[in-house]
Each structure stands twice: as structure tokens, then as C-alpha cells.
Amino acid sequence: MTTQDVDRSACDDTAVDDLIARAGDLKVELVAFAQSPRFARVLDALLFDAAGRHGRLDEATAVLTVDHFALQHRRSDGRTVVERFVSQRRPALSDVEKEMMLGWRDVVEGCFEFRRFDGDAIELHNLIDDLVYRVYSTMGRGVFATLRKGMFVVGRIVPVHPATDAWLVSGHFAAFPESARRKVAETAARQIVAHPELLRRNPVTLQAGWETQAEHRAAFIAQVGSDLVVLPPDEAQETLREHYRRLRDIAAARLDGKAAKSPETAGPTPGDMGRLADDLLDADSIAVIYDEVEGLCYYRDFGHLDALFADPALVRDRTRLAQLREYLDDESVSPLAIRRLVQRHPDGADPVFRALLRKPGFLWSRDGEKLLRRRKKPYFDREPVPSVSIIGERLGELLRTTR
Incomplete structure (x- = not known):
């Protein structure tokens, strides 16, 4: 063939x-x-x-x-x-x-609601990306014999071939009865929050995520006057709580005014909104950045580095240089943090990195992005997705009816 x-x-x-x-x-x-x-x-x-x-x-x-x-x-x-x-x-x-x-590298991990049999295939609605898939098994239709309308399956599927719209079970498929809908729906919601890249397959959901993130960012800027603020942990936490309160008020006002319904988002529960992780609460300072692409981000002890770039004479402080090295070497820290330091204090970039790297000829304008691409390769290999995750209509319905 x-x-x-x-x-x-x-x-x-x-x-x-x-x-x-x-x-x-x-x-x-x-x-x-x-x-x-x-x-x-x-x-x-x-x-x-x-x-x-x-x-x-x-x-x-x-x-x-x-x-x-x-x-x-x-x-x-x-x-x-x-x-x-x-x-x-x-x-x-x-x-x-x-x-x-x-x-087969294009794996879809999902929490699926079984819809119907379709010849040797089954039709599954993925609660995570809100798309419907026609799924086969290499072991035949008999594998699906126990499935009934209203049941759920959790597992992985891959395309039969990129030129088809057919999919294959890949690995283990776990089936759940209709009575497990709450557990499955909550699992799907947690997956969306933890892995927003799972929504990339659905262009409608993806676009709604970008638009909603832009609205939330605008609200944050209106609140604090910028998309970046450096605060002590307790003030950062209160700023975030106020941010989420404002978002709830905006959503409520839209409903009262019978405006078009906003997309439902997956995120922290009301009790968790604005609650910083424990490892941030003991920091000297926290930078809260609402970036246009990466969304809402937090960076501990950012104030120390901000002062370093503002006054490069502080390179004599080995503690500050060690912290900058940690920012540079830690793959969990986005290049965004370093780029923002440079943007805030462009004159400090060259002397600071010359001291850190022990390279007298280093020029940020020439060498900076190359450095970030070497040290932060995973960030450059992935496709950007909005940090605001949109819940599909069916998943939202299941979450509301099971709470």
C-alpha cells in the first residue's frame, strides 16, 4: 500500500x-x-x-x-x-x-465518555480536549464488549495513520461505570490544570484559552499597574487573592447583565485561590508576573536579583550570583524570569553575566538568547499554550451535577 x-x-x-x-x-x-x-x-x-x-x-x-x-x-x-x-x-x-x-508519537491521553459502537470502532468523547474520537483496537471489537452508554474509559490513543481520522487504543484502557462519573470528571479537571498542553488539539478551546488569559492579564494590570510586581510573600498572596476576587466579580456581573457566557475555566477552588505554595512563603520576595504568553508566574527571591541587575557592583556578593546561576541552570525556571531582569535593567546584563560566566567578552545582545536556548532547551522545544485552561461544556456539566 x-x-x-x-x-x-x-x-x-x-x-x-x-x-x-x-x-x-x-x-x-x-x-x-x-x-x-x-x-x-x-x-x-x-x-x-x-x-x-x-x-x-x-x-x-x-x-x-x-x-x-x-x-x-x-x-x-x-x-x-x-x-x-x-x-x-x-x-x-x-x-x-x-x-x-x-x-504514534501523537499520543492523546484522555478521560473519555463512551458514546456508541460504530462498526468495529467505538465513539469516545474526550472530556479533556472536548473532541470526539473514533477508536479501534488491534485486538478487535471484542475488547470493547463490556462498554455501555454512560460508561467512561481512561487511557491513551494514537492515530492509526496520520492520513486517517481513525485512532487506536495504546496501552491499557481502564473502564468505569456511570456511577464513577464524579471521579472521572474530577480527574479530567485536574489533568487540564496540570497539563494545559492537552488542550492543544482543539483550536476552539485553545483560542478561548488565549482570549480568557488576555482578559485575566488585563484585569491584573488594572489592579497593580503593571504585569510585574515584586512583593513580600504575604503581600503577594493578598494581591493574588484580590485578583481572583475581581475575576469572580467580573464573571458575576456578566451573568447579572445577561451578557454572553464566558468560557468555563479549570483552576483552583475558591479556598485555594491566591494561596501560594509553601516553598514561596518563606522567600525574601516574590515576583508575580502575568506574562502575555506564559500567563501568571511566580519567582522566589526575585528582589535580590533585581537589585543585582540594578547595581552590578553587587556581583561581589557570591550569594546573589549563586541564585542567578540557579535560575539559569534550573530547567523548571522559565527563561521569562531572566529576560524580565534584563528588560528592567538592560545596562546591568553584560557586567552581571560576565561575572557569572567568567567571560569578559559576553554581550547580552549577541549571546543572551543563545545562552538561554542552551540552558533552557525544554522551553524552546514546546509549543506555547495558554495557562488558563478551558473546560468543555460536557465536563462542566458533569462537574456541576456531581458536586
């Missing part, structure tokens, strides 16, 4: 059936490849972590761990296991097979 054949018959059941049959054989080969001795050290460590402190690893968790390792875990050379399999497999795969397997 050629790529053209797949393109022309993207929705043709015969073509999809052939691809699914081949996918089943290749997935068995891929799993065996992932569990081969060449990857044993890394995979064993991942399985050990998955077992947790009790040291018990159930079959479902083991299957999901291996599946994630095979499709998404990036090795030191930047490649995934499936990419290595596709390039090394002998005899070589056809072009269609290569495209199919590389398409």
Missing part, C-alpha cells in the same frame, strides 16, 4: 482495517524492541519509579509505563524509541508503515 493509497482512502474501512492489522504486528515488535537489553537500564528505572515507595507495580501501570517509554520518552540523543525502531528495523519498513509508526 502506498502513501497515495492511504491519502485517497483516508476514511475507507478496508484501508483502515489493513492498517490496523499491520499496526498490531508492528506494535508487538516495537514493545519487544523497547524491552530489549539495550534499553533495560533506563526502562527498569522508569518501572521502579512507577512502582512507587511501596515497590508494587500492577500490570496496568507497567503497560502504560512501557507504552510511554516506547512512544514518547526521549533518549540522550533526542530520539524516541519508536524513532530508533523505524530507522533500524530490518527488513526496512515501507513508507506507509514508517509514517504510521511515527504518527
Whole structure:
């Protein structure tokens, strides 16, 4: 089968059936490849972590761990296991097979509501990204025999082939009865908050997220006069609480005025709104930044670094330099923090980084972005998504009716 054949018959059941049959054989080969001795050290460590402190690893968790390792875990050379399999497999795969397997890197992790059977497939509504998927199993329709309308499944799916609109179960699929709707809905909401990138597949939801984030940012700026403020922890916490109070008042006013309904957002509960993490509460100062792209961000002890960039003579203070090095080396700290320090005090950037890096010729204008790209590579590899996560209508309905 050629790529053209797949393109022309993207929705043709015969073509999809052939691809699914081949996918089943290749997935068995891929799993065996992932569990081969060449990857044993890394995979064993991942399985050990998955077992947790009790040291018990159930079959479902083991299957999901291996599946994630095979499709998404990036090795030191930047490649995934499936990419290595596709390039090394002998005899070589056809072009269609290569495209199919590389398409499996596009994993959708979801909390799905079962809708109906559709031939050998099932129709699932993902409560997370609010999209509907037509899903098959390489093991046949019998795998879905216990599903009934109103039930839920939690698991992973991958495209059969990028040229089709059909999807495949990947790894373990856990089924839940209708009575578990509260648990499933709350799990979906937590996933949206923790991983807003899961919404990227739905352009409508994604756009609503950007628009809502822009509104919230404008409200924050109107409140404090800027998109960045440096405060002691207690004042930062009260500022955030006031921010969320204002957002609630705006939403209530819209409802009272019968204005168009705003998209429902996933976020902290009213009791948690504005509550800073414990590791921030013992900081000397906190920068609260509502960035146009990254949304609402917090950076501890930002005041020390702000003073350093304002007065580069403070480079003699090794404590401040050590803190800046931590900002630079810690992959969990966004490049945004350093960029904002430079923007606030552009004349301080060159002397401060020359002292930090011990490079007398360092120029931020020439070398700054290169430095950030080297030290903060994960941030440059990911696609930006709004920090405000939008809840789909069905998930919102489930959350309201189960509380």
C-alpha cells in the first residue's frame, strides 16, 4: 500500500482495517524492541519509579509505563524509541508503515465518555480536549464488549495513520461505570490544570484559552499597574487573592447583565485561590508576573536579583550570583524570569553575566538568547499554550451535577 493509497482512502474501512492489522504486528515488535537489553537500564528505572515507595507495580501501570517509554520518552540523543525502531528495523519498513509508526508519537491521553459502537470502532468523547474520537483496537471489537452508554474509559490513543481520522487504543484502557462519573470528571479537571498542553488539539478551546488569559492579564494590570510586581510573600498572596476576587466579580456581573457566557475555566477552588505554595512563603520576595504568553508566574527571591541587575557592583556578593546561576541552570525556571531582569535593567546584563560566566567578552545582545536556548532547551522545544485552561461544556456539566 502506498502513501497515495492511504491519502485517497483516508476514511475507507478496508484501508483502515489493513492498517490496523499491520499496526498490531508492528506494535508487538516495537514493545519487544523497547524491552530489549539495550534499553533495560533506563526502562527498569522508569518501572521502579512507577512502582512507587511501596515497590508494587500492577500490570496496568507497567503497560502504560512501557507504552510511554516506547512512544514518547526521549533518549540522550533526542530520539524516541519508536524513532530508533523505524530507522533500524530490518527488513526496512515501507513508507506507509514508517509514517504510521511515527504518527504514534501523537499520543492523546484522555478521560473519555463512551458514546456508541460504530462498526468495529467505538465513539469516545474526550472530556479533556472536548473532541470526539473514533477508536479501534488491534485486538478487535471484542475488547470493547463490556462498554455501555454512560460508561467512561481512561487511557491513551494514537492515530492509526496520520492520513486517517481513525485512532487506536495504546496501552491499557481502564473502564468505569456511570456511577464513577464524579471521579472521572474530577480527574479530567485536574489533568487540564496540570497539563494545559492537552488542550492543544482543539483550536476552539485553545483560542478561548488565549482570549480568557488576555482578559485575566488585563484585569491584573488594572489592579497593580503593571504585569510585574515584586512583593513580600504575604503581600503577594493578598494581591493574588484580590485578583481572583475581581475575576469572580467580573464573571458575576456578566451573568447579572445577561451578557454572553464566558468560557468555563479549570483552576483552583475558591479556598485555594491566591494561596501560594509553601516553598514561596518563606522567600525574601516574590515576583508575580502575568506574562502575555506564559500567563501568571511566580519567582522566589526575585528582589535580590533585581537589585543585582540594578547595581552590578553587587556581583561581589557570591550569594546573589549563586541564585542567578540557579535560575539559569534550573530547567523548571522559565527563561521569562531572566529576560524580565534584563528588560528592567538592560545596562546591568553584560557586567552581571560576565561575572557569572567568567567571560569578559559576553554581550547580552549577541549571546543572551543563545545562552538561554542552551540552558533552557525544554522551553524552546514546546509549543506555547495558554495557562488558563478551558473546560468543555460536557465536563462542566458533569462537574456541576456531581458536586
